[in-house]
Amino acid sequence: MEWTASGIVLGSRKHGENDVILEVMTELHGRHQGLVRGGRSRTRQPLVQPGNELQLTWRARLQDHLGIFSIDPVRFRAAELMANPLGLHGVQHIAALLRLLPERDPHPSLFKATEVVLDNLSDCGVGAPLLIRFELELLNELGFGLDLGSCAATGTTDDLAYVSPKSGRAVSRDAGQPYxxxxxxxxxxxxxxxxxPGSELLFKDIANGFRLTRYFLSRHENWQSSPALENVRQQLILSIEKDYRQNHAWQFTED
Structure with missing residues (x-):
């Protein structure tokens, strides 16, 4: 068995003295793992850092085997991501979210969304709302997609202000006010x-966006059974809050 594709590094773990088991996200092969021989060497260790994009060739005798990756660099993002808290926590958070998906299931839209988010984590005003949109897309792929196009009670598309926690559908301000x-x-x-999304976004908008997606993500059984997912997410939100307080004070409100 063999395939070649581009993949985004989600993480790696030590295997033996010099090798690593590499975890990547690919467009057509989903989240995939494989052995990289010499992955802990001086030349290869910089390649297998989270956020980097690699050209991968995966080979295995049988489809269900771990297999071996041959790797070549396509794009280095890791250094830039690790240079700021949002980038560092953002790539960790994306990797944790993608692990909610079954391994090797293709999710092309999430692969492309991962590229877009990672390319914008240097700017909190853009990266933070993109992370929320990424979570919404993940909910769609998990089967918990939200319907934010029209009011569940009246059908109107104007002045939508709430989401029903039961149905996941939008509710207009007038219809939702009593509840x-x-x-x-x-x-x-x-x-x-x-x-x-843009520089004018208030922190309370970001906080409400994360509150919305968290409510529905928490319904997933893998989320409930892994406190680490919640911890990574909280670190991400704290880094966004700190950025807003330091660099966008006029946009920060706790109302």
Whole structure:
């Protein structure tokens, strides 16, 4: 068995004295693992850092074997990602989220979304909302997709302000007002035609976006059984909050 593809490094772990088991995300082969011989060597260790993009050739005698990766560099992102807290925690968070998916299941949209997010984690005003959109796309792939296009109660597409925790559907401000304490806030940057991600985004919009996606992600059995997922996510949100307090003070509000 053999295939060749581009892959984004999610992580690696030591195997024996000099080798590593590499975990990558690919477009057509999903999240995939394989052995890299000499992966801990001086020349190869920089290649297998999270966030880097590699050209991979995977070979195995049988389809269900671990197999061996041959690797060549395509794009180095790791150094830039590790240079700031959002990049460091962001790539860890994306890797943790992708591990909710079955190994080797293809998810082309998530592969492309991973590339986009990793390329924008140097700018918190862009990277943070993209991470929330990544979580929404992951929910779609997991079968928990949200319907944010129209009000569940009236069918209107105007002034959507909430999401029903039961149905995962948007609710307009007027229809949801009597039940607002039981509904989840819907940031308007997640609504088509409303404000888009950018420098004007308030931290409370980001916090509400993460609150929304967390509620539905927590329904997944793998999320419930892994406290590490929640810990990685909390570190990510704290790094975003710190960035807003330091660099975007006028956009920070706890209201």
């Amino acid at each position: 607002h304490d039981k509904l989840l806030p819907l940031p308007d940057f997640l609504i088509d035609g409303q404000r888009q």
